Amino acid sequence: MSGIMIDRRLAIGGLLGLVALKGAAASEAIPAEVTAAIREKVGAAEASEGGITLKVPETAENGAFVPVTVTVHSAMRGDDRCTAIHLFATRNPTPGVASYQLGAGLARAEVSARIRLAEGQVLLAYARMADGSVRRAAARVAVSTGGCLT
Amino acid sequence: MSTPRIRMPASARAGEPVEIRTLIDHPMETGLRQQNGQTVPRKMIVRFEALADGELLFAADLRNGTSANPYLAFIARFEKATALTFVWREEDGREYRATQRISVS
Numbered sequence: 001m002s003g004i005m006i007d008r009r010l011a012i013g014g015l016l017g018l019v020a021l022k023g024a025a026a027s028e029a030i031p032a033e034v035t036a037a038i039r040e041k042v043g044a045a046e047a048s049e050g051g052i053t054l055k056v057p058e059t060a061e062n063g064a065f066v067p068v069t070v071t072v073h074s075a076m077r078g079d080d081r082c083t084a085i086h087l088f089a090t091r092n093p094t095p096g097v098a099s100y101q102l103g104a105g106l107a108r109a110e111v112s113a114r115i116r117l118a119e120g121q122v123l124l125a126y127a128r129m130a131d132g133s134v135r136r137a138a139a140r141v142a143v144s145t146g147g148c149l150t
Numbered sequence: 151m152s153t154p155r156i157r158m159p160a161s162a163r164a165g166e167p168v169e170i171r172t173l174i175d176h177p178m179e180t181g182l183r184q185q186n187g188q189t190v191p192r193k194m195i196v197r198f199e200a201l202a203d204g205e206l207l208f209a210a211d212l213r214n215g216t217s218a219n220p221y222l223a224f225i226a227r228f229e230k231a232t233a234l235t236f237v238w239r240e241e242d243g244r245e246y247r248a249t250q251r252i253s254v255s
Contacts, residue, residue: 065217089215093182097215100224103207107167107227113210114217147217 030122034088034095041086041099042126047136054125054137063117063147072109072127072135076102081130082109091121116147152176154248156236161253164229170200170208171223174238174246180214197239198222202232228254 055069072082081104087097100111109127117123120142127135157171174195181192198210198220208224220238236248 087215092215094180094214096213098213099211101206101209101211102224103202103205103209105202105205105207105226105228106224107165108225110225111208111210112171112221112223114219114221115215116217117215 030090031095034090034124037095038086038088038124038126041096042128042134045128045132045134047126047134049136052125052127052135052137054123054139056123056139056141058140059142059144060117060147061144063119063143063145065114066117066141066143066147067112068115068123069110069112070100070125070127070137072129074109074129076104076106076109079130082127083130084128085109085111086126086128087113087115088124088126089115089117089121090124092116092118097123117141117143118146119143152238152246154236154238154246156234156248156250158234158250158252160251161255162228164254165227167225167227168252169223169225170234171221172198172200172236172248173219173221175219176238178212178216178218178220182214192241194241195220195238196241197237199235199237199239200224200226201235201237202226202228204235207234228252230254 051073053071060066070085074080074082082102085100088095089097097115123139123141125137152175154174162168176195179190179193183190196212200208231253234250238246
């Protein structure tokens with residue numbers, strides 16, 4: 001039991017820490033509760049970079065309304081299908097922002113939403129594919145006015 | 151209050167990508183906010199579902215990080231005329247619904 005737990009932690013460690021975040025996001029330490037929230041949604045599968053785009057403004061004037069678009073490169077047919085997208089905010093009071101479930105009737109694995117960001121931070125997007133693989137993208141967002149408590 | 155709004159074309163060609171944009175007027179109160187020294191009571195939509203002829207097309211589990219007046223857009227394809235149902239569910243089970251039809255040629 002404990003062995004499994006350790007393996008899982010190692011896998012998540014690899015998922016979050018060792019696989020470097022791109023650019024400015026690279027130096028960001030990810031808090032334990034964020035890791036736990038990701039583990040809960042994504043499981044222990046190791047996430048690969050690439051094949052997923054997280055589009056978000058570099059600077060959000062108003063943290064209460066931050067437009068986000070996640071695009072997963074997937075034909076959405078047969079085995080090449082994205083089944084779920086999860087969004088996490090590393091420095092929000094609640095790290096899990098939203099989880100999206102993608103049905104077989106979607107033409108593209110693309111979701112747009114507006115989210116709240118309490119302060120400048122790294123946003124993480126995870127995509128689960130029909131074959132069980134997981135993809136990840138990270139983006140740093142600067143926030144002029146925090147959006148959670150106002 | 152809490153009026154759902156759907157934007158999508160009334161017709162499409164079979165298999166063509168169709169963008170569906172949804173928005174509902176809703177405060178998405180997290181229960182963390184203070185106003186005049188009082189905590190504003192929590193009031194959140196936690197689940198959104200889009201059904202195509204009763205089958206799940208797209209769903210979202212929303213948590214605190216979703217903006218007020220939640221906006222969600224996704225891209226579907228239809229092979230035949232389809233009846234769409236959109237449901238927004240609050241934590242206490244209260245639901246808001248909208249329906250839309252798309253004809254397919």
